[in-house]
Amino acid sequence: MSDASELRREVCALHAYLPAHRLVAWTSGNLSGRAPGAKTMLIKPSGVMFEDLTPESLCEVDIETLEARGPYKVSSDTATHAYIYRHMPEVGGVVHTHSPYATAFAAVGREIPCFLTAMADEFGGPIPCGGFALIGGEEIGREVVRVLRGHRSPAVVMQNHGVFALGPTPRAALKAAVMCEDVARTSFLALQLGTPVPLAQEAIDKLHERYTTVYGQ
Amino acid sequence: MSDASELRREVCALHAYLPAHRLVAWTSGNLSGRAPGAKTMLIKPSGVMFEDLTPESLCEVDIETLEARGPYKVSSDTATHAYIYRHMPEVGGVVHTHSPYATAFAAVGREIPCFLTAMADEFGGPIPCGGFALIGGEEIGREVVRVLRGHRSPAVVMQNHGVFALGPTPRAALKAAVMCEDVARTSFLALQLGTPVPLAQEAIDKLHERYTTVYGQ
Amino acid sequence: MSDASELRREVCALHAYLPAHRLVAWTSGNLSGRAPGAKTMLIKPSGVMFEDLTPESLCEVDIETLEARGPYKVSSDTATHAYIYRHMPEVGGVVHTHSPYATAFAAVGREIPCFLTAMADEFGGPIPCGGFALIGGEEIGREVVRVLRGHRSPAVVMQNHGVFALGPTPRAALKAAVMCEDVARTSFLALQLGTPVPLAQEAIDKLHERYTTVYGQ
Amino acid sequence: MSDASELRREVCALHAYLPAHRLVAWTSGNLSGRAPGAKTMLIKPSGVMFEDLTPESLCEVDIETLEARGPYKVSSDTATHAYIYRHMPEVGGVVHTHSPYATAFAAVGREIPCFLTAMADEFGGPIPCGGFALIGGEEIGREVVRVLRGHRSPAVVMQNHGVFALGPTPRAALKAAVMCEDVARTSFLALQLGTPVPLAQEAIDKLHERYTTVYGQ
Numbered sequence: 001m002s003d004a005s006e007l008r009r010e011v012c013a014l015h016a017y018l019p020a021h022r023l024v025a026w027t028s029g030n031l032s033g034r035a036p037g038a039k040t041m042l043i044k045p046s047g048v049m050f051e052d053l054t055p056e057s058l059c060e061v062d063i064e065t066l067e068a069r070g071p072y073k074v075s076s077d078t079a080t081h082a083y084i085y086r087h088m089p090e091v092g093g094v095v096h097t098h099s100p101y102a103t104a105f106a107a108v109g110r111e112i113p114c115f116l117t118a119m120a121d122e123f124g125g126p127i128p129c130g131g132f133a134l135i136g137g138e139e140i141g142r143e144v145v146r147v148l149r150g151h152r153s154p155a156v157v158m159q160n161h162g163v164f165a166l167g168p169t170p171r172a173a174l175k176a177a178v179m180c181e182d183v184a185r186t187s188f189l190a191l192q193l194g195t196p197v198p199l200a201q202e203a204i205d206k207l208h209e210r211y212t213t214v215y216g217q
Numbered sequence: 218m219s220d221a222s223e224l225r226r227e228v229c230a231l232h233a234y235l236p237a238h239r240l241v242a243w244t245s246g247n248l249s250g251r252a253p254g255a256k257t258m259l260i261k262p263s264g265v266m267f268e269d270l271t272p273e274s275l276c277e278v279d280i281e282t283l284e285a286r287g288p289y290k291v292s293s294d295t296a297t298h299a300y301i302y303r304h305m306p307e308v309g310g311v312v313h314t315h316s317p318y319a320t321a322f323a324a325v326g327r328e329i330p331c332f333l334t335a336m337a338d339e340f341g342g343p344i345p346c347g348g349f350a351l352i353g354g355e356e357i358g359r360e361v362v363r364v365l366r367g368h369r370s371p372a373v374v375m376q377n378h379g380v381f382a383l384g385p386t387p388r389a390a391l392k393a394a395v396m397c398e399d400v401a402r403t404s405f406l407a408l409q410l411g412t413p414v415p416l417a418q419e420a421i422d423k424l425h426e427r428y429t430t431v432y433g434q
Numbered sequence: 435m436s437d438a439s440e441l442r443r444e445v446c447a448l449h450a451y452l453p454a455h456r457l458v459a460w461t462s463g464n465l466s467g468r469a470p471g472a473k474t475m476l477i478k479p480s481g482v483m484f485e486d487l488t489p490e491s492l493c494e495v496d497i498e499t500l501e502a503r504g505p506y507k508v509s510s511d512t513a514t515h516a517y518i519y520r521h522m523p524e525v526g527g528v529v530h531t532h533s534p535y536a537t538a539f540a541a542v543g544r545e546i547p548c549f550l551t552a553m554a555d556e557f558g559g560p561i562p563c564g565g566f567a568l569i570g571g572e573e574i575g576r577e578v579v580r581v582l583r584g585h586r587s588p589a590v591v592m593q594n595h596g597v598f599a600l601g602p603t604p605r606a607a608l609k610a611a612v613m614c615e616d617v618a619r620t621s622f623l624a625l626q627l628g629t630p631v632p633l634a635q636e637a638i639d640k641l642h643e644r645y646t647t648v649y650g651q
Numbered sequence: 652m653s654d655a656s657e658l659r660r661e662v663c664a665l666h667a668y669l670p671a672h673r674l675v676a677w678t679s680g681n682l683s684g685r686a687p688g689a690k691t692m693l694i695k696p697s698g699v700m701f702e703d704l705t706p707e708s709l710c711e712v713d714i715e716t717l718e719a720r721g722p723y724k725v726s727s728d729t730a731t732h733a734y735i736y737r738h739m740p741e742v743g744g745v746v747h748t749h750s751p752y753a754t755a756f757a758a759v760g761r762e763i764p765c766f767l768t769a770m771a772d773e774f775g776g777p778i779p780c781g782g783f784a785l786i787g788g789e790e791i792g793r794e795v796v797r798v799l800r801g802h803r804s805p806a807v808v809m810q811n812h813g814v815f816a817l818g819p820t821p822r823a824a825l826k827a828a829v830m831c832e833d834v835a836r837t838s839f840l841a842l843q844l845g846t847p848v849p850l851a852q853e854a855i856d857k858l859h860e861r862y863t864t865v866y867g868q
Contacts, residue, residue, distance in 0.1 A: 021676075025238075025399035026392050027433075028335060047433030076432050098335050100399070104406035107332050109414040115758050117786070117812045118679060118749050134420060135334070136427060160416055161334045175677050182676035182751070188406060189755035189839060197760040199811055203785060210787060215727050216678075216698030242455075242616035243609050244650075245552060264650030293649050315552050317616070321623035324549050326631040351637060352551070353644060377633050378551045405623060459672075459833035460826050461867075462769060481867030510866050532769050534833070538840035541766050543848040568854060569768070570861060594850055595768045622840060 007033050007170075008055040011042045014174050019050050021178050023099040031095045032081045033170035039063060041085055045072030076135060083141025084166065088149060093170030095177040098162035101184035105129065106157035112184050115196040117207055119183040121215070124152030124208035127180060132159040140164075152208065155180040224250050224387075225272040228259045231391050236267050238395050240316040248312045249298045250387035256280060258302055262289030293352060300358025301383065305366060310387030312394040315379035318401035322346065323374035329401050332413040334424055336400040338432070341369030341425035344397060349376040357381075369425060372397040439489070441467050441604075445476045446489040448608050453484050455612050457533040465529045466515045467604035473497060475519055479506030510569060517575025518600065522583060527604030529611040532596035535618035539563065540591035546618050549630040551641055553617040555649070558586030558642035561614060566593040574598075586642065589614040656706070658684050658821075662693045663706040665825050670701050672829050674750040682746045683732045684821035690714060692736055696723030727786060734792025735817065739800060744821030746828040749813035752835035756780065757808035763835050766847040768858055770834040772866070775803030775859035778831060783810040791815075803859060806831040 011033040018024045018031065027050070032043035042058045059070040063082040068074045075081075081094045097103075105112050105127075112127040114120055119127075130147045133139035144164045147156045154176040155165040163180055167173035190196045228250040235241045235248065244267070249260035259275045276287040280299040285291045292298075298311045314320075322329050322344075329344040331337055336344075347364045350356035361381045364373045371393040372382040380397055384390035407413045445467040452458045452465065461484070466477035476492045493504040497516040502508045509515075515528045531537075539546050539561075546561040548554055553561075564581045567573035578598045581590045588610040589599040597614055601607035624630045662684040669675045669682065678701070683694035693709045710721040714733040719725045726732075732745045748754075756763050756778075763778040765771055770778075781798045784790035795815045798807045805827040806816040814831055818824035841847045 026395045028396075028399075045434065073434055076427075098333070098399070098403070100403045100406055103333065103403045104410050107403065107407035107413045108411040110411065115811055116749070116754065132414070132416075132420070134423060160332055160414055178677045179679075182679075182749070186749070186751045186754045186758065188410065189751055190758035192409060192843060193755050193839065194759040194761065196758045197783070197811055199783075203783070206785060210727075217696065217724055243612045245613075245616075262651065290651055293644075315550070315616070315620070317620045317623055320550065320620045321627050324620065324624035324630045325628040327628065349631070349633075349637070351640060377549055377631055405627065409626060460829045462830075462833075479868065507868055510861075532767070532833070532837065534837045534840055537767065537837045538844050541837065541841035541847045542845040544845065566848070566850075566854070568857060594766055594848055622844065626843060 003035060007035055008042055008058055011058055011170055012053055012055040014170050015044060015050055015053050017174055018097065023097040023177060023181055029097040030075045030077055031093070031170060031174060033093050034063065034085050036092060041081060043078055043081055044075045045070065046075050048072060079136070079138060080141040080144065083138050084144055087145045088166065090168060091166045093167045093173035095165045095173045096162065097177055099177070099181035101188050102157050102163045102180050104188065105184055106159055106161055109159045112157065112187055114204060115190070115199050116183055116186060118179070120199060120204040120207035121211035122176065122179045123155065125204055127153050127155050127157060130156045130158045220252060224252055225259055225275055228275055228387055229270055229272040231387050232261060232267055232270050234391055235314065240314040240394060240398055241267070246314040247292045247294055248310070248387055248391060250310050251280065251302050253309060258298060260295055260298055261292045262287065263292050265289060296353070296355060297358040297361065300355050301361055304362045305383065307385060308383045310384045310390035312382045312390045313379065314394055316394070316398035318405050319374050319380045319397050321405065322401055323376055323378055326376045329374065329404055331421060332407070332416050333400055333403060335396070337416060337421040337424035338428035339393065339396045340372065342421055344370050344372050344374060347373045347375045437469060441469055442476055442489040442492055445492055445604055446487055448604050449478060449484055449487050451608055452531065457531040457611060457615055458484070463531040464509045464511055465527070465604055465608060467527050468497065468519050470526060475515060477512055477515055478509045479504065480509050482506060513570070513572060514575040514578065517572050518578055521579045522600065524602060525600045527601045527607035529599045529607045530596065531611055533611070533615035535622050536591050536597045536614050538622065539618055540593055540595055543593045546591065546621055548638060549624070549633050550617055550620060552613070554633060554638040554641035555645035556610065556613045557589065559638055561587050561589050561591060564590045564592045654686060658686055659693055659706040659709055662709055662821055663704055665821050666695060666701055666704050668825055669748065674748040674828060674832055680748040681726045681728055682744070682821055682825060684744050685714065685736050687743060692732060694729055694732055695726045696721065697726050699723060730787070730789060731792040731795065734789050735795055738796045739817065741819060742817045744818045744824035746816045746824045747813065748828055750828070750832035752839050753808050753814045753831050755839065756835055757810055757812055760810045763808065763838055765855060766841070766850050767834055767837060769830070771850060771855040771858035772862035773827065773830045774806065776855055778804050778806050778808060781807045781809045
C-alpha cells in the first residue's frame with residue numbers, strides 16, 4: 001500500500017471525528033492532508049455529507065495551481081488550505097470548523113485568553129483572533145499564515161467566521177481543533193461564572209515546554 | 218420504483234436527522250415533502266415516536282382539501298404545511314422544530330442577527346421572527362408565508378413557538394433547520410460573551426451570492 | 435403474556451430513555467409503573483446502572499406497606515412513589531430526575547414560567563416549584579401530591595432537588611419528564627437572552643385544550 | 652483469573668465512560684486503580700486515544716519508585732496518582748478530568764457551593780477548590796491530599812486545571828467524577844438564573860449520612 005493511499009484513508013477517517021466531536025453541522029467544516037514535501041493535498045469535496053465520504057471521494061489538489069482531480073468539486077475552502085501549505089512547509093494537516101464556542105469568541109473578535117493548564121499545554125498561551133477576510137481567494141489563507149507563522153498556537157479563530165487549526169499531520173491538526181473547542185467552552189463558562197484567575201506567564205511557558213517534549217508516546 | 222415511493226422513503230429517512238441533531242424532543246417536530254407540482258404532500262403522523270416511523274406510516278395529504286390517507290392521524294401542524302405549499306409553489310419541503318437556541322430567540326420575539334459568515338452563506342442575513350399565531354387553522358401558515366415569501370432566509374422563528382424552515386426539497390429544508398439551530402447557538406454564545414462585530418452588508422451579500430451559486434456539487 | 439409482565443418489560447424499557455435523553459447521571463433518577471387499580475408498583479432498584487437493568491431486576495413494592503419483592507434493594511425514592519400512587523389513583527407512572535435545566539429552576543426555588551407554546555401544550559401553564567422536603571419518609575410525596583393534585587401540570591420541580599413527573603402510564607410520565615427538561619432549557623436560554631414575550635392566558639388555555647383532546651393517535 | 656487481571660480489565664473498561672459521559676476531550680483525562688494494599692497501580696498510558704485502550708496497554712507503576720512496566724510511556728499525571736495512593740491507603744481509584752463545568756469553577760478559583768440534594772448526597776457539602784500546582788513532580792498530589800484527606804468530598808477542583816476524584820475503588824472514583832460534573836453543570840445554570848436557595852447544614856448532614864449508609868446495593 002503506497003503512502004499516498006494511506007494518507008487518503010487517514011484523511012477520510014479523520015473527517016468522522018468532526019461530527020462525532022460536534023465541531024460541525026451538516027456539511028460545514030473540512031480537513032485536508034499533505035504528505036511531507038508533496039505538491040498536492042487531499043481535501044474534502046464541497047457540500048458532501050460526512051457520512052458519505054469515502055477515501056475515493058476526496059479531491060487531490062495541486063497546492064500551486066489548484067488543479068483538482070477526483071469525482072467531486074473541491075471544498076470551497078480549498079484556496080485557503082492550499083495557501084497555508086504553500087507558505088508553511090512544516091504543515092501537513094489543516095482543519096476548518098465553525099465549532100460553536102470557539103466561533104463565539106470569533107464573533108466578538110476576541111482571542112481566547114489562557115487561564116487553563118490544558119490550554120497552556122496545547123496552545124502555549126492565548127488562541128489568537130485573526131481579522132475578517134472574505135472566502136474565495138487568498139485573503140483567508142493570508143490572514144491565517146500572518147497570524148500563525150511563528151506563533152505557539154496551532155489554531156486561530158477568524159473574526160465572524162470560525163476556526164483554522166494546523167499541525168504537522170492531519171491528526172495533529174484535528175487534535176488542535178478538538179482542543180480549541182474544548183478550551184473555548186470551558187473559558188466561556190468560566191467567564192460567565194466570574195473572573196478567571198490569571199495563569200502566570202512562567203507557568204504557561206513551563207507547561208507548554210513540558211507538553212511539547214514529554215507528553216504522548 | 219416510482220417517484221412517489223422514493224419521496225416517501227426520503228421523507229421518512231430525513232426524519233431520523235431531527236433527533237440525531239437534537240432539534241426535537243420526544244415526538245415534537247415534523248417534516249413534510251411535496252413533489253414538484255403535486256397536489257399532495259407527505260407528512261409525519263401526530264404523536265408518533267421518530268424511531269417508529271416507517272415510509273408506510275406517513276400521511277399523504279391533499280394540500281387543498283387537507284383530505285388525508287394513511288394508517289394514522291395527521292400531524293397537528295398539517296394545516297400550516299399545506300398552506301405553505303399552496304402559496305409557495307417553489308417549496309418542496311417544510312421542517313418544523315422547537316430547537317432550543319432558535320426557539321429562545323423566538324421566545325424573546327427577536328430575529329437572529331447576522332454576524333457569522335455561515336449565516337450569511339445559508340440565510341443571506343438575519344433569520345426573521347414572525348408574529349404569534351395559534352395552531353389549528355391557517356394562522357401560522359399565513360404568517361410563515363407573509364414573512365418568508367421573497368425573503369432570502371429559508372427559515373423563520375415564530376414568536377413563542379419555534380422554527381419553520383423551507384426548501385426546494387425536504388433535504389434542503391432540513392439543512393436550513395439544522396443550520397438555523399447551529400447559528401442560533403453560536404449567536405447566543407457570542408451575545409453572552411460580549412458585543413458581536415457587525416458584518417458589513419456588502420460582505421453578507423457577497424457570501425450569500427457565492428454560497429448559492431458555487432457551494433456544493 | 436400477562437399484563438403484569440408486560441408492565442415489567444415496559445418499565446424496564448422506558449428506563450433506557452433517561453440516560454439517552456441525558457436526564458440522569460450515573461445511577462440517579464428512576465421510573466415506576468402501577469397497573470390501574472393495582473396494589474403494587476414496579477420500581478428501579480437502588481444504585482443499579484441503567485445499562486444493567488432487566489425486567490427481572492425491578493422491585494415490586496406494595497404501595498401501602500412498602501413491602502418489596504425482587505432480587506435487589508428498592509430505590510431510595512420508593513416511599514415517594516408509593517405515596518403518590520396511594521393518593522392519586524389516576525396516576526399509573528412516576529418519573530424522578532435531576533435533569534440539569536429543570537433542577538436549576540428548582541435550585542433557585544422558581545417555577546418555570548410559561549412563554550412557549552410547547553409548554554402550554556404539555557403543561558397548561560407554568561411548571562410549579564414545590565417546597566423543600568427531606569428524602570426518606572413521606573415528606574417529598576406529600577409535597578408532590580399537595581402541588582400537583584388538581585393542577586394542570588404533570589410535573590413539579592422540587593426546591594433544591596429535582597423533577598417529579600406523573601402520568602396515567604409510565605410512558606406518559608416519561609414524556610412529561612422529557613418535555614419538562616426541554617422547555618426548562620429553552621426557557622433558561624430565553625431568560626439569558628432577554629425578556630420573554632408573555633403568552634396570553636387565553637392562548638395558553640386554547641393550546642392546552644387542543645393538545646389534550648386532538649394531539650396524538 | 653487472578654485479581655490483578657480483573658483490576659486491569661476493570662480499569663480499562665471504566666476509561667470508556669470518560670468520553671461517553673463527555674468528561675474528556677481527545678486523549679486528556681485518565682483513571683487509575685490500585686488493589687487494596689498493593690504496591691503498584693494500573694494507569695492509562697500517555698496520549699493514547701480512549702478507543703485504542705486495551706487491558707494490556709495499561710501501565711503498571713510502582714507507587715513508591717514510579718518504576719513502570721508496560722508497552723507504553725506512562726500518563727503524565729502518574730506522579731500525582733502515585734502520591735495520592737501513597738498517602739491515602741484507603742484510596743483504590745483516582746480519576747482526573749478537565750470536565751468543562753467543574754473546570755470552569757476551577758478557573759475562577761471557587762469551590763462548587765452545595766445547594767443541591769444530589770450534591771449533599773455524594774459530596775456531603777461543597778466540592779473544595781485546591782490551589783494552583785504545576786504538573787511533573789509531587790506538587791499536584793500534595794495539594795490534592797492536603798485538601799481531600801479527612802474531607803467528606805471525594806472530589807476537588809484544582810485551580811486553573813481540572814478535577815481529581817477519589818474512591819475506594821476505580822468505579823467509585825469514576826462515579827464521583829461523573830457526579831462532580833453533573834452538579835457543577837446544574838450549579839452553573841442555577842447561578843446564571845438567580846440566587847440559589849441555601850441548603851441548611853442539618854439537611855446536608857442528614858442527606859449525606861443517609862446516602863452513605865442506605866443508598867445502593
